[in-house]
Amino acid sequence: MEPSLKASAIIRLSLEDGPLIQVKGITDAIIIWNRLRTLYEPKGFSSEFLLSKELFSTTLAKQGYSIEGYLTRITRLTSDLAARGLIIPNKVIAAYTLSNLSSEYEYTVAIISQSFRGIPTSQDIDLIELFGQLVDESRRQKGKEPQEVAMASGTKPINATSKKCSFCHKGGHSVEKCWKKHPEQKPQKGQLAKGSGSKQNEEISLNTEEEYALSSFSDYINPST
Numbered sequence: 001m002e003p004s005l006k007a008s009a010i011i012r013l014s015l016e017d018g019p020l021i022q023v024k025g026i027t028d029a030i031i032i033w034n035r036l037r038t039l040y041e042p043k044g045f046s047s048e049f050l051l052s053k054e055l056f057s058t059t060l061a062k063q064g065y066s067i068e069g070y071l072t073r074i075t076r077l078t079s080d081l082a083a084r085g086l087i088i089p090n091k092v093i094a095a096y097t098l099s100n101l102s103s104e105y106e107y108t109v110a111i112i113s114q115s116f117r118g119i120p121t122s123q124d125i126d127l128i129e130l131f132g133q134l135v136d137e138s139r140r141q142k143g144k145e146p147q148e149v150a151m152a153s154g155t156k157p158i159n160a161t162s163k164k165c166s167f168c169h170k171g172g173h174s175v176e177k178c179w180k181k182h183p184e185q186k187p188q189k190g191q192l193a194k195g196s197g198s199k200q201n202e203e204i205s206l207n208t209e210e211e212y213a214l215s216s217f218s219d220y221i222n223p224s225t
Helices: 003-014 017-022 029-040 044-056 067-083 090-099 103-116 127-152 199-221
Strands: none
Touching: 003 029, 017 029, 044 067, 067 090, 067 127, 090 103, 090 127, 103 127
16 A cells, blocks of 8 residues: 555544545545645634633633642743734733632732832833742742641641650650550549649640640551551
C-alpha cells in the first residue's frame, strides 16, 4: 500500500461518524487533513472566543485550589490571546486574578489592592511580582495548617518523636515517667488534693493531664505489639 493510502486509512480509523462523512470518497491523506483542518480548526473570532471563555471561567477553585496551576493557566491563556492581537492590560489581569481567589486570600487581596493605589496611572503592574506574592502566601498558609488544626482541637502540637521511652519504646514520655515501668506514677482518682483551689494544685492538675494526653497519644500512634 502506498504511503498516502496508508495514511488516509489511519486517519479514517481515528474519525467518528460525523467527520468521516465529511471526507467520504477522498483517498489522498493530505486532502483529508486539509479538509478536516478547514472544518474543525477554530480560526478568527471562534478561536478568540474559546480562549476568552476559557479564561473567564478560570478560578482557583476550578484548579483544585492549586495556586501554581491557577496562575499558570491565566498566564497561558492571556499569552495566547496576546499572540492573536488581543492584549489584555496587566491591571485587568491582576484584577481578575485577585477577584477569583478563595476566601483564605481575602486579607492578602486587601493588602495588595491597597499597595496598588499608590501606583501612577501611567505605571503598569508587575505580574511576575504579584504572582510571586500569591505563591508565597499559598506556601505560608500550607505551613500553618498543622498549628491551626491543633488549635481547633484545643490541644498543643505534639511531636511524638521528641521523647521516646527506652522501656516501652513509645514516644511522648521518658523512661522516668513511664507508667508501664512505674505504675505507681499513673494518677489515680482522688489522688490530687481537693477543695484547696490553690495555684499549685492547678498546676499539678494541668501537668498530670498533659502527661496523660501525651501517653494516650503515644499509645494511639505506637500501639503495643
